[in-house]
Amino acid sequence: MxxxxxxxxxxxxxxxxxxxxxxxxxxxxxxxxxxxxxxxxxxxxxxxxxxxxxxxxxxxxxxxxxxxxxxxxxxxxxxxGEYTLSAIMGIAFEKDYAVVDANVERVFARLFNCTDKNLKKAVKPLAQELLPHGKARTYNQALMELGALVCKKIPQCANCPLVPYCESKKLNLERERPVPKAKKEIIPVLASFCIITNSNNEELLRQRTNQKLWNTLWEYFGIDTIIFDNASSAEEKQNVARQSILIEISETFKIPKAILEENISDNAFCVTSNYTNHKLTAYFFSWHVTEEFEQIINKNISGTGPYVWTKNTEQSAMPSHHRKAHQNHKEKG
Ligand code: SF4
CATH class of the missing domain: 1.10.340.30 (Hypothetical protein; domain 2)
Structure with a gap:
């Protein structure tokens, strides 16, 4: 898994x-x-x-x-699913189940010069048919390894034991197989967070609940998705991120935005990462609050969700962009 x-x-x-x-x-x-x-x-x-x-x-x-x-x-x-089931049955228990991952799909697409759009559907019966009875563990792992080490994106046919059987090699089409899939559209996403710490050096975390993504993980306070102009420069993005987080903090904790402008520096740590078909750019601002502000924050978060002040951020499971921001913040002291 x-x-x-x-x-x-x-x-x-x-x-x-x-x-x-x-x-x-x-x-x-x-x-x-x-x-x-x-x-x-x-x-x-x-x-x-x-x-x-x-x-x-x-x-x-x-x-x-x-x-x-x-x-x-x-x-x-x-x-x-099918893949995990076959991997457990074929590799762990050595039952006659063929395992088809992306490497195996590529090997079969070339071996049989297969142009089928639904490659998994086309390959699975072929892989199953060729499986030697009682040898699923070796067979499956050999095919996966062949795909990973020899029949790679750029195939290393000179080192391949399947050359005499390979249809696409015979036709000199090995680099054209598998037929490339249409590229997925990558959606840019801008996010803005604030690492809020108190006088005990505890960080304010909140737990994501009822979310499709990263559900139950802990994160810094902020906003996941900010609408922005894709053509914006890094500086413009950071400005949009800063204004967004100031408004979010102001509205949530009932603190005038002008006060936040003075207290939250415009320096931010930026993390970019890719997940599914999104390219995330996340800015992390920081704010070390006085006891007075901590009380205001506590007053306004009570009963609104799972928030904690903690020194144990290391022990809390977080999405990787929050973890990077945490490490950066810790290193800077
Ligand atoms: S001969 Fe080349 S294209 Fe065919 S399976 Fe081997 S490495 Fe892949």
Whole structure:
């Protein structure tokens, strides 16, 4: 599950750390979702971590802590799609299930000179048909490795054991396969946050609730999506971000904007990152509040949502742009 949407090298680092903390499904089930999300932090697609946690509870309570070698039972766990099901059945249990990831799709598209638009649908039956009975583990991993190391984006045909069988190579079309997909439109997103600290050097965090993205993770106060002109310069974007955060703080905590203008510096830490089809530019301003302002903030946040003042930001699972901002803020003292 970690390796979906994650590169191998990164996945291995996370996997080793994860296995030290959670060597068994029972150990996940006995932990907290907060701890699971914290270990997952940086891998993105947090629903996968929530699904592992939910599945571990089922495995622990219903299957005595052992993942069942049974298609229907595995399917009924949280977040199990065709790919994960095949990977568990084929690689973990060595049952005759072919696993088709992007690497395997590319190998088959070239091997059979396949121009089908729905490549996954076209490749899956071919991969299944060629699977040698009882050898799913070696077969699946060999195909994935071939795609990752030899039949790469630019194919290394000179090193490939499949040259004698490869249709697109025979036709000199190996670089034209797979047929490129239409490029996804990338949507630019501007966001603005404020790292608010109090006289005890605690940071104000709030938890995201009922959100499609990064739900239940902790973040600094601010706004996710600001409308802006895509042609804006970095300076213009930062100005828009600053004005937006001043208004947001002013309206939420009932503090006049003119006072905030004086107290919140126009220096900001900028983080850019990509997620799904969005390119995020997030500005993080900072504000060290006096006790008087802390009281005003506390008065106006009471009862409006899960906020905390904390010194333990390290222990709180955060989206990666907030984590970067936290580290930058800590380094600057
Ligand atoms: S011969 Fe070339 S194109 Fe064909 S499978 Fe091997 S590396 Fe890929």
């Amino acid at each position: 970690m390796l979906q949407q994650t590169q191998m090298e990164r996945g291995v680092r996370y996997f080793n750390r994860w296995m030290q903390e959670f060597p068994t499904p029972d150990s996940i089930a006995e932990s907290s979702l907060e701890k699971v999300l914290q270990l997952w932090e940086g891998l993105g697609y947090y629903s996968r971590a929530r699904n592992i946690y939910a599945s571990a509870k089922i495995i622990s309570n219903t299957y005595n802590g052992k993942i069942p070698c049974d298609e229907a039972k595995i399917r009924s766990l949280a977040g199990i």
